[in-house]
Amino acid sequence: MSNASIAASAYANTAKLSNPLEAASESGDKSGAFGNMVQSAISEINESGQIADVQSLDLLQGKANVVDVVTAVAETELALETVVSVRDRVISAYEEIMRMPI
Template identity: 35%
Template sequence: MKIGADNLYAEMQSMALKANQTIRPEISVESTQAVNPSTNQFGDLLSRAINNVNDLGHSAKEITNRFELGDTNVSLADVMIAKEKSSLAFEATVQVRNKVLEAYEKIMQMPV
């Protein structure tokens, strides 16, 4: 699953610069955007991750179909690797969903 380490690193840089702004206010927002040009929102990142999981599933299905139809360019190892990647990506997505729901439930139980 391609979550995007570059995006996470860029967001960490952005948070570090924002933290430095409270200590050193001479760092401007423009310099923050120059260091971190990605302005992805969490929803966009999550949407791309889910689309990537979906693409892996479709890819595994296509490779499996090609193997079953006798395509000599596809080996059994390719099929197994594609299916395992798809399975791992789906399981990771389910775990992220579970953690998000758990966090939401904890927030909802907090006294106001």
């Protein structure tokens, strides 16, 4: 997978995370849309992490460029930070709902 396609995929996932209602309406399944979105994001982070690992090993063997490795690691880090941010917002929303009087 090339860096351009990884970047395009990361951008698309970030767009989905920033507007989950549109992502749910596009898929047509609103019941598990958030869970599917989170599962998809985690699997893509895992995939990008594996790509970064492979490129790191290739660098050690002299087969890869340092710039490609740094880019892959940075993309993985950005995706992970995005998921952690979404998780924090979900927890914050849950806590706010729990503080509401009945």
